[in-house]
Amino acid sequence: MSIERFLTGITPSGTPHLGNYVGSIRPSVAASLRSGVQSFYFLADYHALIKIDDPARIQRSTLEIAASWLACGLDPERVVFYRQSDIPEIPELTWFLSCVLGKGVLNRAHAYKAAVDKNTAAGLDTDADVNVGLFMYPVLMGADILMFNAHHVPVGRDQVQHIEMARDMANSFNHRYGQHFTMPEAAIEDNVATLPGLDGRKMSKSYDNTIPLFAPRAQLQKLIGGIVTDSKAPGEAKSVEGSALFQIYQAFASAQETDALRQAYANGIAWKDAKQLVFDRIDQELAPMRAAYEALINNPGKIEAIFQAGAIKARAIATPFMAELRHAVGLRDLRSKDTVSIKMAKSALPVFKQYRESDGQFYFKLQSAEGRLLLQSGGFASPKVAGQAIAALQTQGADALADLVDSVKLAEGAQTAELHAAMQALREAKVASKAS
Numbered sequence: 124m125s126i127e128r129f130l131t132g133i134t135p136s137g138t139p140h141l142g143n144y145v146g147s148i149r150p151s152v153a154a155s156l157r158s159g160v161q162s163f164y165f166l167a168d169y170h171a172l173i174k175i176d177d178p179a180r181i182q183r184s185t186l187e188i189a190a191s192w193l194a195c196g197l198d199p200e201r202v203v204f205y206r207q208s209d210i211p212e213i214p215e216l217t218w219f220l221s222c223v224l225g226k227g228v229l230n231r232a233h234a235y236k237a238a239v240d241k242n243t244a245a246g247l248d249t250d251a252d253v254n255v256g257l258f259m260y261p262v263l264m265g266a267d268i269l270m271f272n273a274h275h276v277p278v279g280r281d282q283v284q285h286i287e288m289a290r291d292m293a294n295s296f297n298h299r300y301g302q303h304f305t306m307p308e309a310a311i312e313d314n315v316a317t318l319p320g321l322d323g324r325k326m327s328k329s330y331d332n333t334i335p336l337f338a339p340r341a342q343l344q345k346l347i348g349g350i351v352t353d354s355k356a357p358g359e360a361k362s363v364e365g366s367a368l369f370q371i372y373q374a375f376a377s378a379q380e381t382d383a384l385r386q387a388y389a390n391g392i393a394w395k396d397a398k399q400l401v402f403d404r405i406d407q408e409l410a411p412m413r414a415a416y417e418a419l420i421n422n423p424g425k426i427e428a429i430f431q432a433g434a435i436k437a438r439a440i441a442t443p444f445m446a447e448l449r450h451a452v453g454l455r456d457l458r459s460k461d462t463v464s465i466k467m468a469k470s471a472l473p474v475f476k477q478y479r480e481s482d483g484q485f486y487f488k489l490q491s492a493e494g495r496l497l498l499q500s501g502g503f504a505s506p507k508v509a510g511q512a513i514a515a516l517q518t519q520g521a522d523a524l525a526d527l528v529d530s531v532k533l534a535e536g537a538q539t540a541e542l543h544a545a546m547q548a549l550r551e552a553k554v555a556s557k558a559s
């Protein structure tokens with residue numbers, strides 16, 4: 124069995140904060156140290172161009188994020204760590220994928236739809252201020268993922284749709300040109316803590332409530348001092364419920380330490396003392412990394428060299444793979460006598476695909492041989508029940524739908540006739556494979 128590949132992209136659009144550390148950097152670095160996996164980490168700087176037109180900010184953010192990941196223990200010898208814009212095969216693949224993906228799929232992408240809805244609500248032209256980059260964002264992301272045939276892409280829920288689209292592109296391409304791409308899966312990080320920020324809302328650049336991961340020690344102390352609390356006086360019992368300070372502490376402290384602070388809250392610890400405790404604990408974890416960070420930030424040439432070396436590793440995979448894909452689509456040496464692709468398309472079959480969603484339920488869908496969605500199930504409690512529904516469809520064909528009205532629906536735009544034809548093709552293929 125081939126080694127499992129994980130791929131993570133980080134858009135360089137700002138300065139890493141404690142929320143990024145707890146939610147992404149720390150768990151990802153830990154995961155990269157597991158054996159039996161190959162990890163790809165990259166700075167998605169082409170993505171950054173979609174929303175940032177300040178060149179200095181992109182450069183600075185790339186430096187800061189790279190220095191942060193390295194300071195937090197990412198080992199560039201062990202993983203493939205690179206900058207997206209150093210891999211020219213990625214934009215090339217983006218074009219290939221654009222040519223197999225329906226435009227309608229992109230119309231439905233969350234980020235684009237949100238922009239359109241906002242414009243519509245404001246009475247503006249639907250596409251006002253929307254650049255084509257935003258529209259194409261999912262295709263570029265698909266290319267990031269498919270370029271390295273990643274199996275798992277750890278992402279937040281907001282990115283799941285993008286992974287679905289990457290699968291869609293992979294399917295359509297494979298269908299037309301033969302089996303080239305692995306189907307990526309979203310690895311949804313559900314138990315990852317989201318950290319509250321200074322004002323108690325989720326720590327996020329857009330709320331301007333962040334604590335920079337590697338703020339100098341004095342600034343860190345000052346910022347922690349500014350985390351919102353209620354106005355309970357020293358000696359008054361305090362509630363851990365809804366306490367941003369407590370939640371931030373919890374993300375750094377052991378279970379025993381957390382219990383001790385919970386007790387101290389009950390005993391009426393003064394906010395000032397609680398803040399000192401939280402600062403000390405966080406600083407204890409960050410101080411050694413902060414030193415490494417500062418050394419790296421002051422030596423951009425070192426990070427540049429790490430990126431160059433990473434690009435060589437990444438392109439050792441991307442360049443030959445892209446050559447294979449170019450050949451597959453027909454961008455070929457004129458002397459080549461290969462005539463494969465068309466026959467392959469003819470023998471393709473509809474497929475049932477089972478998957479699990481972030482809600483923990485089990486789903487399936489039926490795709491036509493051309494990669495169009497025909498049936499979409501709702502959530503099933505177990506893979507077994509989902510499997511039984513599929514089995515019923517396989518044996519009884521579309522007639523089984525009558526019994527499954529509540530859980531399986533014909534996809535929007537799909538024709539019943541197309542469904543019948545697909546089920547028929549599946550049954551015939553089964554008969555043929557039994558006979559042979």
Ligand code: TRP
Pocket residue numbers: 130131132133134167170263264267268276278282
């Ligand atoms: N879209 C991701 C984000 O905003 C960044 C990203 C770009 C990415 N390409 C990717 C993540 C490929 C995973 C895989 O966070």
